[in-house]
Amino acid sequence: MWLNATAFPFLLTGFPGMEKAHHWISIALLVVYIFILLGNGTLLFLIRDNHNLQEPMYYFLAMLAATDLGVTLNTMPTVLGVLWLNHREIGHGACFTQAYFIHTLSIVESGVLLAMAYDRFIAIHSPLRYTSILTNKQVMKIGLGVLTRAGLSIMPIIIRLHWFPYCGSRVLSHAFCLHQDIIKLVCADITFNRLYPVVVVFAMVLLDFLIIISSYILILKTVMGITSGEERAKALNTCVSHICCILVFYVTVVGLTFIHRFEKHAPHVVHITMSYIYFLFPPFMNPVIYSIKTKQIQSGILRLLAPSHSRT
Numbered sequence: 233m234w235l236n237a238t239a240f241p242f243l244l245t246g247f248p249g250m251e252k253a254h255h256w257i258s259i260a261l262l263v264v265y266i267f268i269l270l271g272n273g274t275l276l277f278l279i280r281d282n283h284n285l286q287e288p289m290y291y292f293l294a295m296l297a298a299t300d301l302g303v304t305l306n307t308m309p310t311v312l313g314v315l316w317l318n319h320r321e322i323g324h325g326a327c328f329t330q331a332y333f334i335h336t337l338s339i340v341e342s343g344v345l346l347a348m349a350y351d352r353f354i355a356i357h358s359p360l361r362y363t364s365i366l367t368n369k370q371v372m373k374i375g376l377g378v379l380t381r382a383g384l385s386i387m388p389i390i391i392r393l394h395w396f397p398y399c400g401s402r403v404l405s406h407a408f409c410l411h412q413d414i415i416k417l418v419c420a421d422i423t424f425n426r427l428y429p430v431v432v433v434f435a436m437v438l439l440d441f442l443i444i445i446s447s448y449i450l451i452l453k454t455v456m457g458i459t460s461g462e463e464r465a466k467a468l469n470t471c472v473s474h475i476c477c478i479l480v481f482y483v484t485v486v487g488l489t490f491i492h493r494f495e496k497h498a499p500h501v502v503h504i505t506m507s508y509i510y511f512l513f514p515p516f517m518n519p520v521i522y523s524i525k526t527k528q529i530q531s532g533i534l535r536l537l538a539p540s541h542s543r544t
Contacts, residue, residue: 241321243403246314258315264512268304271519272297278532285528288366292348295375299341300515306333307408307511314407327409332390335411336382339436343378346440348474349447356467357454385432389425396420406507441482473525480517484510
């Protein structure tokens with residue numbers, strides 16, 4: 233027996249077997265969400281408000297912060313609704329829309345990290361031509377390209393979800409909608425929806441990572457050619473924040489992929505927890521990394537916290 237795609241809502245799931253702790257878990261997640269909103273919101277405000285931060289490197293950082301905010305704002309309502317209010321029902325259209333933005337923004341984040349690697353390569357390899365190569369118009373084109381690539385690549389599998397028949401169970405495994413979770417409820421041929429995401433991951437996320445690695449090999453070669461040790465250290469130091477963000481993102485991607493691959497051997501709560509880490513850890517850590525490692529960001533934060541100090 234199959235259900236009409238619009239007749240019955242899906243049911244979201246929190247932490248099975250830990251329902252009594254949902255309120256405490258929701259409070260912990262709410263604190264993390266608030267830090268994510270404050271951290272990334274502060275970065276966006278500083279980059280918009282501070283003329284010293286209005287250059288390509290920080291424009292790409294603003295794209296990263298906006299992407300992280302998008303992921304958080306897209307998942308937060310349903311997660312807190314399930315854990316705090318036990319509001320589990322979600323309509324098919326809302327679920328498919330949420331899944332679309334979740335997966336799209338993951339591809340966007342990978343693309344932005346690639347753009348930031350390109351920015352660091354140009355800054356170190358051709359510092360005198362940096363501003364002429366990465367003009368504001370060029371940065372906008374790169375940003376638009378990253379968004380378009382992600383949006384169009386995810387659209388085919390999400391559109392197909394509207395036409396599938398859904399069998400029996402309406403229960404999803406998470407407190408938010410994921411494509412790989414939804415297709416488990418489909419009673420039809422899902423070969424395309426199973427294979428296409430694998431192609432997207434290999435063609436985009438993995439390719440992005442390989443290009444980033446190649447960029448840093450070229451950056452390292454350029455830096456090693458600098459005669460002054462102080463200048464070498466200064467050049468490499470401008471890459472530290474970006475390298476940390478790359479590690480945070482791709483380590484969580486690999487971790488989530490590993491859990492998916494061996495999900496039958498891992499407790500379900502581990503699978504769910506890793507999904508939350510994937511969506512929360514990079515947005516939480518990225519502002520922290522740039523606040524610690526970037527003097528301009530530190531100065532901007534100090535001016536926000538002590539505005540009177542900046543006038544003295």
